[in-house]
Amino acid sequence: MKDLLIFDMDGVLTEVSESYRAAVVQCVLHFTGQRVTPDLINEYKNKGGWNNDWDLTQRIASDFGVPVPHSTIVTKFNEFFLGENGNGLIMQERWFPAPGLLERLERAFQLGIFTGRLRYEADMSLRRFAPSFTFEPMICADDVVRAKPSPEGLQTIAARFPGRRVVYVGDTVDDARSAAGAGVPFIGVAAATHSRRDDLLALFASAGAIAVVENINEVERVL
Ligand SMILES: [Mg+2]
Structure with a gap:
Protein backbone atom coordinates (compact mmCIF):
# COMPACT_ATOMS: atom_id res chain seq x y z
CA MET A 1 0.00 0.00 0.00
CA GLN A 92 0.01 32.26 -19.32
CA GLU A 93 0.16 29.48 -16.78
CA ARG A 94 3.17 27.15 -16.77
CA TRP A 95 3.65 23.62 -15.43
CA PHE A 96 6.30 23.14 -12.75
CA PRO A 97 7.01 19.39 -12.79
CA ALA A 98 9.92 18.57 -15.08
CA PRO A 99 9.43 15.66 -17.50
CA GLY A 100 9.67 12.38 -15.58
CA LEU A 101 9.15 13.79 -12.07
CA LEU A 102 5.57 12.61 -11.63
CA GLU A 103 6.35 9.23 -13.18
CA ARG A 104 9.24 8.70 -10.71
CA LEU A 105 7.16 9.82 -7.73
CA GLU A 106 4.33 7.55 -8.79
CA ARG A 107 6.53 4.48 -8.31
CA ALA A 108 6.61 5.13 -4.56
CA PHE A 109 3.45 7.20 -3.96
CA GLN A 110 -0.14 7.45 -5.00
CA LEU A 111 -0.40 11.02 -6.31
CA GLY A 112 -3.41 13.23 -5.61
CA ILE A 113 -4.50 16.87 -5.53
CA PHE A 114 -6.18 19.03 -2.91
CA THR A 115 -6.79 22.48 -4.39
CA GLY A 116 -8.88 25.56 -3.73
CA ARG A 117 -9.69 25.67 -7.44
CA LEU A 118 -13.09 24.67 -8.68
CA ARG A 119 -12.94 21.36 -10.53
CA TYR A 120 -13.47 22.86 -13.99
CA GLU A 121 -10.53 25.22 -13.41
CA ALA A 122 -8.30 22.40 -12.21
CA ASP A 123 -9.34 20.19 -15.12
CA MET A 124 -8.51 22.91 -17.65
CA SER A 125 -4.88 22.98 -16.52
CA LEU A 126 -4.54 19.23 -16.09
CA ARG A 127 -5.91 18.55 -19.58
CA ARG A 128 -3.40 21.00 -20.96
CA PHE A 129 -0.28 20.01 -19.02
CA ALA A 130 -0.76 16.41 -17.92
CA PRO A 131 -3.34 14.90 -20.27
CA SER A 132 -2.17 11.33 -19.79
CA PHE A 133 -1.81 11.54 -16.01
CA THR A 134 -4.50 10.76 -13.44
CA PHE A 135 -4.40 12.32 -9.99
CA GLU A 136 -6.47 10.30 -7.55
CA PRO A 137 -7.83 11.44 -5.15
CA MET A 138 -8.59 14.91 -6.44
CA ILE A 139 -10.36 17.20 -3.99
CA CYS A 140 -11.40 20.61 -5.33
CA ALA A 141 -13.31 23.57 -3.89
CA ASP A 142 -16.54 21.92 -5.05
CA ASP A 143 -15.86 18.90 -2.86
CA VAL A 144 -15.55 20.60 0.52
CA VAL A 145 -17.85 22.69 2.68
CA ARG A 146 -14.97 24.56 4.31
CA ALA A 147 -12.05 25.83 2.23
CA LYS A 148 -8.43 25.88 3.35
CA PRO A 149 -7.12 26.53 5.96
CA SER A 150 -9.80 24.08 7.09
CA PRO A 151 -8.41 20.54 7.26
CA GLU A 152 -11.63 19.18 5.73
CA GLY A 153 -10.19 18.25 2.34
CA LEU A 154 -7.23 16.37 3.82
CA GLN A 155 -9.47 14.70 6.39
CA THR A 156 -11.69 13.54 3.53
CA ILE A 157 -8.67 12.00 1.82
CA ALA A 158 -7.43 10.33 5.01
CA ALA A 159 -10.90 8.88 5.63
CA ARG A 160 -11.08 7.56 2.08
CA PHE A 161 -7.76 5.74 2.46
CA PRO A 162 -7.72 4.42 6.04
CA GLY A 163 -4.37 3.34 7.42
CA ARG A 164 -2.45 5.07 4.63
CA ARG A 165 0.08 7.81 5.32
CA VAL A 166 -0.84 11.13 3.69
CA VAL A 167 1.74 13.86 2.94
CA TYR A 168 0.65 17.30 1.70
CA VAL A 169 2.74 19.68 -0.41
CA GLY A 170 1.66 23.33 -0.52
CA ASP A 171 2.97 26.85 -0.95
CA THR A 172 0.97 28.97 1.50
CA VAL A 173 0.38 29.20 5.22
CA ASP A 174 -3.23 28.12 4.64
CA ASP A 175 -1.94 24.87 3.14
CA ALA A 176 0.35 24.33 6.13
CA ARG A 177 -2.44 25.04 8.62
CA SER A 178 -4.82 22.72 6.78
CA ALA A 179 -2.26 19.93 7.03
CA ALA A 180 -1.56 20.65 10.71
CA GLY A 181 -5.30 20.56 11.44
CA ALA A 182 -5.61 17.21 9.71
CA GLY A 183 -2.51 15.79 11.42
CA VAL A 184 -0.89 15.35 8.00
CA PRO A 185 2.86 15.94 7.46
CA PHE A 186 3.44 19.07 5.38
CA ILE A 187 6.18 19.94 2.89
CA GLY A 188 6.32 23.66 2.07
CA VAL A 189 7.23 25.11 -1.30
CA ALA A 190 8.86 28.53 -0.93
CA ALA A 191 10.23 29.90 -4.18
CA ALA A 192 13.64 31.56 -3.97
CA THR A 193 12.04 34.61 -5.59
CA HIS A 194 9.15 34.91 -3.09
CA SER A 195 9.18 38.53 -1.91
CA ARG A 196 8.26 37.56 1.66
CA ARG A 197 10.13 34.28 1.82
CA ASP A 198 11.52 34.72 5.35
CA ASP A 199 8.03 35.37 6.70
CA LEU A 200 6.71 32.35 4.80
CA LEU A 201 9.50 30.11 6.14
CA ALA A 202 8.67 31.18 9.70
CA LEU A 203 4.98 30.49 9.10
CA PHE A 204 5.77 27.05 7.67
CA ALA A 205 7.98 26.29 10.66
CA SER A 206 5.36 27.37 13.19
CA ALA A 207 2.81 25.16 11.43
CA GLY A 208 5.16 22.21 11.83
CA ALA A 209 6.39 21.71 8.24
CA ILE A 210 8.65 18.66 7.99
CA ALA A 211 10.62 20.15 5.09
CA VAL A 212 10.75 23.10 2.71
CA VAL A 213 11.82 23.07 -0.94
CA GLU A 214 12.19 25.90 -3.44
CA ASN A 215 10.39 24.04 -6.20
CA ILE A 216 8.40 20.83 -6.61
CA ASN A 217 11.27 19.40 -8.64
CA GLU A 218 13.31 19.20 -5.43
CA VAL A 219 10.70 17.24 -3.51
CA GLU A 220 12.35 13.83 -4.00
CA ARG A 221 15.26 15.10 -1.90
CA VAL A 222 13.09 15.42 1.22
CA LEU A 223 10.75 12.43 0.90
MG1 LIG B 1 -1.08 27.30 -3.74
Missing part, protein backbone atom coordinates in the same frame (compact mmCIF):
# COMPACT_ATOMS: atom_id res chain seq x y z
CA LYS A 2 1.63 3.22 -1.17
CA ASP A 3 1.66 6.41 0.86
CA LEU A 4 -0.38 9.25 -0.61
CA LEU A 5 1.46 12.34 -1.82
CA ILE A 6 -1.10 15.13 -2.22
CA PHE A 7 -0.31 18.36 -4.08
CA ASP A 8 -1.78 21.80 -3.84
CA MET A 9 -2.01 23.12 -7.43
CA ASP A 10 -1.21 26.83 -7.65
CA GLY A 11 2.41 27.56 -6.83
CA VAL A 12 3.17 23.84 -6.56
CA LEU A 13 2.15 22.17 -9.84
CA THR A 14 1.22 25.32 -11.74
CA GLU A 15 3.11 28.61 -11.96
CA VAL A 16 0.40 31.25 -11.63
CA SER A 17 2.17 34.61 -11.30
CA GLU A 18 1.06 35.52 -14.84
CA SER A 19 -2.38 33.88 -14.56
CA TYR A 20 -4.27 33.96 -11.24
CA ARG A 21 -2.03 36.57 -9.68
CA ALA A 22 -2.15 38.72 -12.82
CA ALA A 23 -5.95 38.42 -12.84
CA VAL A 24 -6.02 39.77 -9.28
CA VAL A 25 -3.88 42.72 -10.40
CA GLN A 26 -6.01 43.42 -13.50
CA CYS A 27 -9.26 43.10 -11.61
CA VAL A 28 -8.18 45.42 -8.77
CA LEU A 29 -6.91 47.90 -11.37
CA HIS A 30 -10.25 47.75 -13.19
CA PHE A 31 -12.32 48.56 -10.12
CA THR A 32 -9.99 50.88 -8.19
CA GLY A 33 -7.57 52.38 -10.71
CA GLN A 34 -4.77 51.21 -8.43
CA ARG A 35 -2.16 48.58 -9.18
CA VAL A 36 -1.59 46.02 -6.43
CA THR A 37 1.99 44.77 -6.29
CA PRO A 38 2.93 41.08 -6.22
CA ASP A 39 4.54 41.78 -2.85
CA LEU A 40 1.28 43.10 -1.38
CA ILE A 41 -0.53 39.99 -2.66
CA ASN A 42 2.12 37.87 -0.90
CA GLU A 43 1.51 39.87 2.27
CA TYR A 44 -2.20 39.04 2.16
CA LYS A 45 -1.49 35.39 1.38
CA ASN A 46 0.93 35.17 4.33
CA LYS A 47 -1.76 36.56 6.63
CA GLY A 48 -3.79 33.45 5.87
CA GLY A 49 -7.44 33.13 4.93
CA TRP A 50 -6.96 34.50 1.39
CA ASN A 51 -6.61 31.28 -0.52
CA ASN A 52 -9.56 32.16 -2.75
CA ASP A 53 -8.45 34.75 -5.33
CA TRP A 54 -12.01 36.11 -5.81
CA ASP A 55 -12.28 36.79 -2.07
CA LEU A 56 -8.78 38.26 -2.08
CA THR A 57 -9.56 40.56 -5.02
CA GLN A 58 -12.72 41.79 -3.31
CA ARG A 59 -10.81 42.43 -0.09
CA ILE A 60 -7.97 44.33 -1.76
CA ALA A 61 -10.45 46.50 -3.72
CA SER A 62 -12.26 47.19 -0.45
CA ASP A 63 -9.00 48.02 1.33
CA PHE A 64 -8.25 50.40 -1.57
CA GLY A 65 -11.56 52.12 -0.76
CA VAL A 66 -13.79 50.54 -3.42
CA PRO A 67 -16.31 47.98 -2.12
CA VAL A 68 -17.49 45.71 -4.95
CA PRO A 69 -20.14 42.96 -4.73
CA HIS A 70 -18.65 39.47 -4.79
CA SER A 71 -20.58 38.37 -7.87
CA THR A 72 -19.34 41.44 -9.76
CA ILE A 73 -15.77 40.55 -8.81
CA VAL A 74 -16.20 36.96 -9.99
CA THR A 75 -17.62 37.99 -13.37
CA LYS A 76 -14.86 40.50 -14.09
CA PHE A 77 -12.10 38.27 -12.72
CA ASN A 78 -13.18 35.46 -15.02
CA GLU A 79 -13.23 37.81 -18.01
CA PHE A 80 -9.55 38.44 -17.40
CA PHE A 81 -8.70 34.90 -16.32
CA LEU A 82 -10.66 32.79 -18.79
CA GLY A 83 -10.93 35.29 -21.63
CA GLU A 84 -13.61 34.99 -24.27
CA ASN A 85 -12.62 31.68 -25.80
CA GLY A 86 -10.21 30.32 -23.23
CA ASN A 87 -7.63 32.86 -24.44
CA GLY A 88 -7.37 34.71 -21.13
CA LEU A 89 -4.59 34.89 -18.57
CA ILE A 90 -4.98 31.19 -17.83
CA MET A 91 -3.00 30.61 -21.01
